[in-house]
Amino acid sequence: MSNDGQHAGAGPTLLGGEMTGWRDGIDPPTALSEWVAAVLDDAEGSVLLIGPRAATLARRLGERATVLVRGTIDAVRLHAEGVDVHCGGLDRLPLRSAYDTVVILDPPERVLTPDSPGLGHFDLLDLAVSHADGRFIAYVPNALAVEPVSQGRASGDTSWWVGTPGYDDRPPVRADLPESASHLVLGDAVVLDGARVTDPLAGTTVRAALPAHPDWLDALRAGAVRQLASGWVLVRGRDLPELPAVFAPTLPDYSHTEGEPLEVLLVAALRAGDLDRVRALVVRYSDHVDALPADQRGHAVPRNTVVGEDGVLARRVLVQGADVAAPVAVAHGLWDAAALVAGTSQHPYPPELDAAGIAHELGALAGRADLDQDAWRHAEKLRYEVALPTRHPRAEPAGDAPRVAQLESALREREGKITYLEGLATRQERRIRALEHAIETEHGPRARQALFLMTAPTSRLVEAARNRINKPG
Numbered sequence: 001m002s003n004d005g006q007h008a009g010a011g012p013t014l015l016g017g018e019m020t021g022w023r024d025g026i027d028p029p030t031a032l033s034e035w036v037a038a039v040l041d042d043a044e045g046s047v048l049l050i051g052p053r054a055a056t057l058a059r060r061l062g063e064r065a066t067v068l069v070r071g072t073i074d075a076v077r078l079h080a081e082g083v084d085v086h087c088g089g090l091d092r093l094p095l096r097s098a099y100d101t102v103v104i105l106d107p108p109e110r111v112l113t114p115d116s117p118g119l120g121h122f123d124l125l126d127l128a129v130s131h132a133d134g135r136f137i138a139y140v141p142n143a144l145a146v147e148p149v150s151q152g153r154a155s156g157d158t159s160w161w162v163g164t165p166g167y168d169d170r171p172p173v174r175a176d177l178p179e180s181a182s183h184l185v186l187g188d189a190v191v192l193d194g195a196r197v198t199d200p201l202a203g204t205t206v207r208a209a210l211p212a213h214p215d216w217l218d219a220l221r222a223g224a225v226r227q228l229a230s231g232w233v234l235v236r237g238r239d240l241p242e243l244p245a246v247f248a249p250t251l252p253d254y255s256h257t258e259g260e261p262l263e264v265l266l267v268a269a270l271r272a273g274d275l276d277r278v279r280a281l282v283v284r285y286s287d288h289v290d291a292l293p294a295d296q297r298g299h300a301v302p303r304n305t306v307v308g309e310d311g312v313l314a315r316r317v318l319v320q321g322a323d324v325a326a327p328v329a330v331a332h333g334l335w336d337a338a339a340l341v342a343g344t345s346q347h348p349y350p351p352e353l354d355a356a357g358i359a360h361e362l363g364a365l366a367g368r369a370d371l372d373q374d375a376w377r378h379a380e381k382l383r384y385e386v387a388l389p390t391r392h393p394r395a396e397p398a399g400d401a402p403r404v405a406q407l408e409s410a411l412r413e414r415e416g417k418i419t420y421l422e423g424l425a426t427r428q429e430r431r432i433r434a435l436e437h438a439i440e441t442e443h444g445p446r447a448r449q450a451l452f453l454m455t456a457p458t459s460r461l462v463e464a465a466r467n468r469i470n471k472p473g
Helices: 003-007 031-041 058-064 072-080 121-129 200-209 214-221 262-272 275-291 326-341 355-366 373-385 403-440 445-455 458-470
Strands: 013-016 047-050 065-069 084-088 099-104 132-141 183-186 190-193 231-236 305-307 313-315
Touching: 031 058, 031 099, 031 132, 031 183, 031 190, 047 058, 058 065, 065 072, 072 084, 099 121, 121 132, 190 200, 200 214, 200 262, 214 262, 262 275, 262 305, 262 326, 275 313, 275 326, 275 355, 326 355, 326 373, 355 373
Parallel strands: 013 084, 047 065, 047 099, 065 084, 099 132
Antiparallel strands: 132 231, 183 190, 183 231, 305 313
């Protein structure tokens, strides 16, 4: 029986404490969710997915999955997709429920409800693991994270739990972990084996997956990635299936050659506006592609190329394919790198240029006469034929917000100032009216003089002052 048929008749199972009319939203796919999915593909038996982030894996697991979410809107949506859903706080799930694998990827404030007792991050894990009859996988966020993992937008106040007894005042830091982390999570891009952080080949792969993330690259160079990771994966019970040391959906090929990824150097030069450096890298890349056998050029893009300690360019991964002419391969590689920075402020070219326009600018720096329209046309076709992973660049930080967002923020600031000035003008007008009333009800020369000073034009005041000064005697 399919999962759809099994749960089509009844609605979600309500545990109590469910948040009526609430939704936590659908979290976007990230390296963390893809890594957990890869683990579960090789893990047999039933799976309990706790929280909105883990719930995104339900359809991939089919009848093996049971989901626990707290919002009724999320529960109804998942049930309509044929998922076995329990709705309510984790504290309401009967302890008799046991699963071969339990997965929780959200902190207490996304799993518990206002009716739940306040629990800290590790108290929540102890409660969740009580339902595991085998393997337990949990993600714990880091208070010092360079960059958080993306998540869906909730429909209500996400800080309702702040100040509630039992909840932690902040997420943990590495020193707070009760056990060694199995893996580190770096934003949406990478899951790194905690035991392989210092491995040179692993480091090459991680840097190749993060060319547009200068903060992560700085943390890697400083040796602080354990302390500044987005969070950590904790595993209890049976060992995990064997997976690569570096799990990066946008860079599935593990490095076979140590070195600094060419794309990292190229993006850094573009970000700095150093066209001399960009030209030197592009020329070296062009010469490198020329020297490769024709069947290795199609995948020899900058993200699959490294600069060794001796400065020589080499292939990061060993992939062969159909024969490709050198100018077409160069154009293809420049186009792939340009797609990483197009639409951002991380290049010195006009902002209206798309990836093709930036690639043409880079091609001009290479100084190749054979990079003609025919080569670019074949390179565009090659981009669809060579199965390079789709890019998922990070969201622009607040300082680089799109122009529309900047204008909206400025408009809100102006509206606030206008509201303040309108209130100030109203108060001043009331004071003037009160003073005028007081003067009108008084008699004598002083009242008339005050009224004259408040209401007379400046020209009359100046004339009166001159007359008084020039008056004889």
